[in-house]
Structures are given as C-alpha cells and as structure tokens.
Amino acid sequence: MERTFLLLAAFIFSSGQCQDTDPSRDPDASLPVCEPDIRDLGVHSAQILELQRLTQELAQQLQALKESTSAAVPRMxxxxxxxxxxxxxxxxxxxxxxxxxxxxxxxxxxxxxxxxxxxxxxxxxxxxxxxxxxxxxxxxxxxxxxxxxxxxxxxxxxxxxxxxxxxxxxxxxxxxxxxxxxxxxxxxxxxxxxxxxxxxxxxxxxx
Missing domain, CATH: 2.60.120.40 (Jelly Rolls)
Structure with a gap:
C-alpha cells in the first residue's frame, strides 16, 4: 500500500514541470501554459499501469482479509x-x-x-x-x-x-x-x- 502512495505522488509531482522563473515578468501578465514533456509520457503510462496493478492487488488482499475475518468470528x-x-x-x-x-x-x-x-x-x-x-x-x-x-x-x-x-x-x-x-x-x-x-x-x- 505504501508503494502505491509513493507511485501516485511521483506521478502527480512529475506530471507538470513548467515553472515561470523570469523575475522581469509583469505580474498581471498571463501565466505560461504548461505542457508535459512528451518524453515523460512513456514513464507516466508505465506508472499508471503499475498503479492499476497494485490497486487490483490491494483489492484482492482486502477481500481475502474480509473473508478470513468473517470465517474466524464464532457464531452461536x-x-x-x-x-x-x-x-x-x-x-x-x-x-x-x-x-x-x-x-x-x-x-x-x-x-x-x-x-x-x-x-x-x-x-x-x-x-x-x-x-x-x-x-x-x-x-x-x-x-x-x-x-x-x-x-x-x-x-x-x-x-x-x-x-x-x-x-x-x-x-x-x-x-x-x-x-x-x-x-x-x-x-x-x-x-x-x-x-x-x-x-x-x-x-x-x-x-
């Protein structure tokens, strides 16, 4: 589960790399449009697939835990x-x-x-x-x-x-x-x- 959060955080913070660092820019001017680096799209796709796989794995583990807990509770x-x-x-x-x-x-x-x-x-x-x-x-x-x-x-x-x-x-x-x-x-x-x-x-x- 911790690995899933780390991957999600990495995806979010790496998805937008555009920053305006020009000190002479007019503060009232429009901000530049940030566009993702096309070279990063392959990395992001791999991260999304890994997140989907881990999410499915966690869902299966949770279901197995629910079933084992229910079976362990005595009923009288x-x-x-x-x-x-x-x-x-x-x-x-x-x-x-x-x-x-x-x-x-x-x-x-x-x-x-x-x-x-x-x-x-x-x-x-x-x-x-x-x-x-x-x-x-x-x-x-x-x-x-x-x-x-x-x-x-x-x-x-x-x-x-x-x-x-x-x-x-x-x-x-x-x-x-x-x-x-x-x-x-x-x-x-x-x-x-x-x-x-x-x-x-x-x-x-x-x-």
Whole structure:
C-alpha cells in the first residue's frame, strides 16, 4: 500500500514541470501554459499501469482479509419453544424446549434443554414463562448456570390466570459451561402451537 502512495505522488509531482522563473515578468501578465514533456509520457503510462496493478492487488488482499475475518468470528445463537404444556413436575428439572426455531452453532440440546458454550465469551439469555391456571400450583422458574441460580420468575397467585413473565441475563461463560431454565417442583407451564414459553441465547462477543 505504501508503494502505491509513493507511485501516485511521483506521478502527480512529475506530471507538470513548467515553472515561470523570469523575475522581469509583469505580474498581471498571463501565466505560461504548461505542457508535459512528451518524453515523460512513456514513464507516466508505465506508472499508471503499475498503479492499476497494485490497486487490483490491494483489492484482492482486502477481500481475502474480509473473508478470513468473517470465517474466524464464532457464531452461536438459538431460540427454542416449549410447544406443549408441562407439569406439575414432581421435582425441579430443566425445561426441554423441543421446538427449535434456530440453533446456530448447535449449542442448544433439545433432548436435555441445556445450552452448552462452545466458545468462551459474554452471552445474552432470555426466557418467557406462561400459564393459564387458576390454582396454587402455578409457575416458578429460574435461569441456571452450571447449577447455580442466576435470575427467576414467580407466579403462584391462585386468584388469576393467563399470566406471563420474562427474565434475562448477560453471563460470562467458559467452554463447556451449561445454561438452562429450571421449573420447580409442583409447578407447571401452559403452552401450545402459539409457543408462549421460549428460551433464547446468543454470543455477544468472544473472550
């Protein structure tokens, strides 16, 4: 790239060699017309061809750099929905969201309901909890990281129905860390084809 700039500068400064050095010239007189030396035209043509070649070479290098950078950036993102009612469950357990909406990087496993980090970095996770039950056994859930509670949602009021709650967190994960939602014992969720209960996550940036 530096060579290209040098060639361009040389071409510009060598393209006009006419100077008026006569001290007796009337300052109001017209300046002389500068005409390029015909002997320099061959040199300039060669410089133009070299600049064109280098420009094309730089464009190819830039495209290759963009492609390699894009390929090196890890991509992990998923959204899954429950798709059917669940519970009341006898013990607290991970929720298995079986309806896969997206799963780039294959970090989410619908057989277990667990997302496993394949890249160390900062991740964003979000889940939504829904029930339509008028009973004391409504919904209580938490977002879990490696078995530790991160954030929760709670709805145990027996006096209403059709309730929804959402929570989210940004988590730092190492390769192999697990994230999932936990439905607590004796609690339940309502869902159908409308996918009221969802679990999503994606990599913000690697570390």
């Amino acid at each position: 993102a998923f959204t899954a929905a429950l798709g059917r009612s669940l519970g009341p469950v006898p013990i607290g357990m991970p929720v298995k969201y079986l309806v896969i909406i997206s799963n780039m990087g294959n970090g989410y496993n619908p057989a277990t309901g667990i997302f496993t980090a394949r890249v160390s970095g900062m991740y964003y996770f979000r889940y939504t909890m829904f029930n339509n039950l008028d009973s004391a056994t409504n919904s209580v859930m938490s977002l879990m990281k490696n078995g530790q509670l991160m954030v929760s949602t709670w709805d145990t009021s027996p006096a209403d129905a059709f309730d929804s709650a959402t929570n989210a967190a940004v988590l730092q994960l190492e390769v192999g860390d697990n994230v999932y939602t936990l439905l607590y014992a004796n609690r339940q969720l309502f869902d159908n084809d409308s996918s009221f209960n969802t679990f999503s996550g994606f990599l913000l940036f690697p570390l």
